[in-house]
Amino acid sequence: MGLTRRRFLQWAGATGIGAVVFNGCRVPDHEIQVQSPVRLPEDLVTGRDNYYATVAQGPASSEGLLIRVMEGRAKKVEGNPDYPMNQGKHGLRAEALLQAVYHPDRIKTPLRRVAKGGPFRRIGWPEAIGELAKILGDADASRVVLATAPIRGVLADVTQRFADAYGARLVGFDPIDQTVLRAAIKRVFGQDALPDFDIARTGYLLSFGSDFLSTWLDPTHFARGYGEFRQGEGERGYLVQVDSRFSPTAAAADQWVYVTPGSEGLLAMSMIQVIVSEGLGDRSAADALTGGGGASALAAFAPEAVAARIFGGGADGPGRIRQMATEFAGNDHGQSLAIGGGSAGAYANGSFNLTAIYALNHLVGAVNPPNGGGLVFNPASEAARVSAAPLREWKQIVNDMRSGKVDVLMVRDANIDYGLPSSLDVREALGAVNTIVSFSSFLDETTALADLILPGSTPLEEWGTDLPDPGPGYTTVAFQQPAINRFGDTLSFGDALLQTGRELGLGDALPWDTMRDAVRETARTLHETGRGSVTQPTFEEFWRRALERGGWWDMDARAGAASAPPQLPTAPASPELAGDEQNYPFFLVPYEAHGIGAGQFAHLPWVQSAPDPITTVAWATWVDVNPTTARELDLKQDDIVIVGSPTGHVIRAAVYVNPATPPRVVSVPFGGGHEHSTGVAAKRGANVLGILEPTEDTETGALAWAGTRVRLTKTRDRAGLPKLEGKELAVQLKDQEIIQVQHVRR
Amino acid sequence: MATQAKPSTHGAGDRDTPKWEMVVDLDRCTGCQACVIACQAENNIPINEESAFHEARVIQWIRIERYWEGEFPDVKARFLPLLCQQCDNAPCESVCPVYATYHNNEGLNVQVYNRCVGTRYCGNNCPYHARLFNYWEPTWPEDLRNQLNPDVTVRTRGVMEKCTFCIQRIRRATRGGEAVADGDLQPACAQACPTSALVFGNANDAGARVSKLKNDKRRFRVMEELGTDPSVTYLKQVDTDG
């Protein structure tokens, strides 16, 4: 092409004008370039990537991860295929760890409040640590409380040591804690550690209230097994979900059995009664369980006596219980297993419920069965662990705070202002605390009240270990290592404690300079065992390999048999709901949101934007209402209702008319309604924790979070729910079903 | 002048060229959304703000449709993970005026963002609603841009996008020219899926899991009667009756 200078200049001029014009209407320059089909951008992948193995621990979950890193930036979270718990898979919360690192609202430097109630000032770490040491040094250690989310591994050890050495009261906080479950397991099996459930090889899985595919304990781990349970090597398993709410697990179940909220234990007891009286199942276990009393000891739980309380009337109730008992005790489907938790343990009779449910396992030999498919105990461990304290303890601490008995409160991801029922008036109690120190990376409600913030790093930036609880059935230690340099001027909580400890002269109790040193010491002890998945002659070699694999596990280190004789519950069989039926006609069955949980993940955009599996709502809090109930109350999809409890506290949220919600139940997910926190979470949805009656499980004192009655009041307002589902309730066309189903006879 | 890219409608006649396919086992899927977010992270999909849901402009290359059946107490909710079916007879391809979407020799329905002018015709003609349009310029808070995957183009407003079967991973895995063992190469969604409901692989490799599963007796393809010849095979959900 004869490109003369003149034409070239003309073209150049034209392009220049084009660029100006296009820029004027925000059309970027690259818009004007046109792609040749020969080398498509899809064909071009450049750059080198690295993967770092690490682990993300939740209150009861443990996911081994590989972090893809390019040029010092974390790009993608992938499951660690070697790690026993998740075996290469991961859930959406793990994915969103990346967003915690690069979160726009992350607190990136230590902050100190200029004056009480005033604005924050950025300070450096030496100053921050010095400040904290001064506060602690000046304070009466017995009037210092250190609250954290449940932690395990080296961090738990360091925290425990710090608290012990300094003399502070260390207390765990989790809005939805597992106290009742732990107590029940302890009671029924005499085990301190939570057992693993071998779902993959289970034949008949009877689950009470435990939404194990979505939020309960370690869903990724369970879902991994569930996939095998459905379409693995053996026969397809059969899943019965006993639940007062239609959870994702109920959706996946072959059979969803609705029971009156709180009557799960009654059903289990009744099934035990049937199994024992009809001589099904393991007779010796039956004898042991009833203390030799046999069926007569359980007469009060005969189906005819309790069916109405479980199913709310209906002639076929007793028959259903018998059938469930027969199926459970039979082995048409293979090994049976009963699990329970979630809402089943969240009533005043939660301990009764869970004890009864887990007792069922004794009758079908589901404890460490030789062919797998039952409960697998985890070896006991002396390792430190900070578990969530029950409500009873927290009530006391809040009272102490209110009455001025707490001078310093240190919180680390323990958002008590948000997570404790509003009727405890935590906000007012916090006002009476002299100094609040927060180690959180995000400005949650409690952190917003802090005087000093020492922002922690995210799991991808810090050292640590995890001892999964529940574990996979054998000793497992995961290593957490920084996949990237700290993004922002943050310091891991453990390192902050170590440094503060040095300032305070607690060096003897905290013999490590950094968390890395602490982790290396753990590694050293593992290396010295000479067993397990990583064995290397030298420690450095062991260290490198263990970090590469993401941890160390010893498949031969398994637990012994159950150490306690089988026991039946004695506690009350009735859930004792707060509120009278007249004024508060609905059972409030709240639940951990699939994504944002009980609010801990609300600041992560991906998690917020992940639609709830059942309603497909994202970013919002909604109220599940049965269609008939909605008609009776003249409620339509998207109408805003006021949900009020006997505490006098209310929330407002839009209605999702949910065909699966039982008529007398309304359900609301936890996790919304943050006042503070990040721009992502704040002023979005409603916090149903706030309206809960602070009822306790009578035995453990844990919050009976499903034990509140409520009433619904229609308002004139409407708010389109942000959901993925279209405007119409998605029901397939009858002639043109796109989801095909294979029907099999049982 | 560059050689003309000749779009072939049918992927891979020859057995040496891989033919990428996926199997979705509906009996395993629990609707957990792990795949959705994994895809979001891998493929630089803009964050679906609340407004995107209100506007019904959510961009998810794989989405979980949930269908209700019945009402309490005889109620079922069925999950259907839908992603681009990489149709071998793709209705979206022939309607695009600029070859912005075409079929490559590995059976992939490729979307070339740079060529797309945003007529949205392909979206109308995709029976699976797999195509998603960038109504707004995608934006990320500055810090979050650190996470973007450099292997994947960030789309501008005004273009169509859709699941690519994570072509960037395919390219990375195969750029050396050596064969990829079955299971070593996984798109982000299948990799995450906790229940392994999603299985990806080379259907020209008879030993691959995907090749076996796609002939399972539970097999079906969504809207098979349309003749789009999808590369995604579904396995029926199992209902135990009575």
Add this chain to the structure above:
Amino acid sequence: MYYRRTLTDAQINRELLHVVFTTPMWWIVLVVSLGLVVAVAVAAVGYMFNQGLGVTGLRQPVFWGFFITNFVFWVGISHAGVMISAILRLSQAEWRRPMVRAAEIMTVFSLMAALTMPLVHAGRAWRIFYWIFPYDWSRGIWPDTRSPLIWDPVAIFTYLISSSLFVYTALIPDLAVIRDRSKGTWRYPMYAILSLGWHGSPHQWKLQGIAGILLSALILPVFVSVHSIVSWDFGVSLVPSWHVTVFAPYFVIGAVHSGVSAVVTLMVIMRKLYHLENYIWEEHIDALARLLIVVATGWFFLFWLDFVFALWTREEQEMVVWNLRLFEAPWGWLFLTFFITSYVIPVPLWLFKRVRRSFTWMLWTSLLVNVGMWLERFLIIVPGLVRKGPLVFDYGSYRPSIIEITIVVGTLALVPFLLLLFSKFFPLIPLWEEKEGQKLIDHIQLGNVKVPALVKEH
């Protein structure tokens, strides 16, 4: 019957060139106000380019809405010109004379209005040439001719070019008349250049006549193809309720229905504004109305076929679309409005001679038709997307945004705006056609009545 009034050539020149040589106040007022509306629409387009198509009401999976509706509508209107001038010219209908030019130029302008729609609706409008122009400078790749979106511009540009030629060819003798009456620095040279040295020799007239007939014949296939191709944008797709074989003739005849109605509207308004009582008579709109009865009834037949054969499969996905169209608010109301305004009200009324010969009645009935036909396009296009296939999960709705409405209203102002501008420079009724018509008038004496008669042209 026709041409009862005999007019002299001088009178024709004077009356038809009035607005060309003077500028009435109403003209200025109309041009300015319509121009303002167009300007607002242009601003809305700018805003939309700046922000992205998010400012529309489109959503997953309703990818097409108001813009495409409006596109189909304007392409439909453009079918009047050829229908009136080419077909009537070929069939030598004498009553065509006063309406040919206005109808043709309306064709040109409505095609322009139509063309703006796919342009602005595209996600990256600034790259649209890339789509239509068959160049391969840097990509080594041509547009994909398999796409109906390539057929569209090919057909429409062909139609636009041939229609413009058509208008121009018929304008030349009139341009010469204006040239001969013009003075001044720009006026005379402009008309002199445009009139191509026309001086009315028999040879020139013969060429002009041949050109007219040839263009008429050649433009007819284009005319049919254009709206057929527009219909295939929908017909060849797989969208249930779009994938219908009858769409091509259904669209074409619907286009004629709306287009001819628009000509009626235009005639009545022109007559009033430009004082063309001597040229546009009751007989003319009567003839148009009769044509409309036939066209509308043919259209109704095809509409009925579409409906019946959609229901006849009793496939649920067709049913849900029709259910939406007919029974769900607001679609059902729109459907009712569409059907009543485009058929139920006007066609029976047109059966009455009194209505056919009343300018007022015809103005309002013809306007109603186009209200209805706009809605018809909307109801063809959008419900199928709102209820697209068996993926019920995505069923939603579509509501146009204020930006879309503004832009659509802008095109409604654009066409009259351009027509007004055109009329300032060129006569809306061809002088030579009128003069020729005058020459062909005759009478036949039957008993004691004198029946108007015409010299047969061929």
Add this chain to the structure above:
Amino acid sequence: MAEAAHEMRPIPTHQEVALDVLARFQDLGARYWGWVTVLGFLFVLGIVGFVIRLSAGFDDRSIWGYHVATMSFIVTTFLAMPMISAGLRLTKANWRRPLTRVTENMSITGLLVVLMLLPALAALPPLEGRRNIWFDFPLGAPGVWNVLGFGNLALMGLALLWVLALPDLAAARDHLPPSARQRFIAWASLGWVGHLRQWRVLYAASLVFGGGYLIAYPLVQSLLFADFHAGLMPGLKDAIGPARAVVHGVQGALAMTIVVMYVMRRLGGYERYFSVEQFWALSKPLLAFSLFWFYFWWASFLTFWYGRLPGETDLIRFLVLNSYLGPFIVSLVLNFIVPLVALIWSPVRRSAWGPAFVSAGILVGTFVNEVRIYVSAFSIEDPTLHALDGIPPGQWPEAPDVLIAIGGIAGCVLLFMLVSKIVPVISMWEVGEGLRLTKIRRYLNRQVRVIAKSH
């Protein structure tokens, strides 16, 4: 300005025309009876074929395919002809006048169609499970409605014929010597004397029946298409079908009119009435409708072909590409390509042989096309399927089929010849009216025709 008008014959008077027409009308010579005998024989052959089919009963639907194709051919050609008259009258074309009666007389074939319809209906499978426009409507669908629809069309045609014939019947009544025929004609003329009021009624009735026919015809084609084609064809959803059949009907009618005019010119000496002007004028719409025919076919073909839905692709294979490829090509060539290539040339249009040749081809093509459409449909075993189960082979005619086809067509011509001896085959009053509305005058340097606008 056409050269034809350059030197014009003086316009004949009304009376000259009437006398000429009536003379031909009166004549019942040997030639006439000869033709009637031949046609009668062929018709009887048809009846034989029909009886053979009847003896096999209706269980095997496929043997009735050719019967229905023949019936549809008659509907698409002979029975469509009155539309020409009705349509041209609406457009007030002056050149129509000599040929309207030919087309109206053809409406007598409606009787034969109604007779042929009855066995065709008997051969239809029950509605249950197959696609139909009756939506399982209980009241006798589809039989009753088809009989009503077809019957209505036949009656409408006969009414149109009768009403418009009244002035000429009166003339014949007054002209013919007394005979049985004369007495019948006298009765049929219903006492026409030509009052202004009678004329008003005539004009009004012609409008009503003409308009009625134009509306009834598409409905009958819709019935044919829906019940006898699409309803038997698994998965066929072709909304354009009836419209295409209507277009084909107009094409067939124009072609048949041209062929009849040509034959009457050659064999009956009607050159004077069917001048080149009529051929020329008719060949323009013939070209247009040949193009439309293709366009309407193409519209559905493209939709199916582009959509690539397996069900529709199979139908294309069945009806166009594989089984009925032969008939399709024949029809495409004769109904579209030949008319297009021939008739775009003005010299071809402006002749009698040209349009007649093209029209003959169109009639052959039309028959083949009806075979393609209806025989294929009747060969489907299970019409309740939602897609073709394999692609059935094409079906060739057997001896009875050939007999039925020949007999049916011969029967139509026979009926036309018979009725034309009751109703004069040229509309004397219409031609006369045209003559009064025409004058010849000088324009510039030549003679031109001046035509007054009228009904």
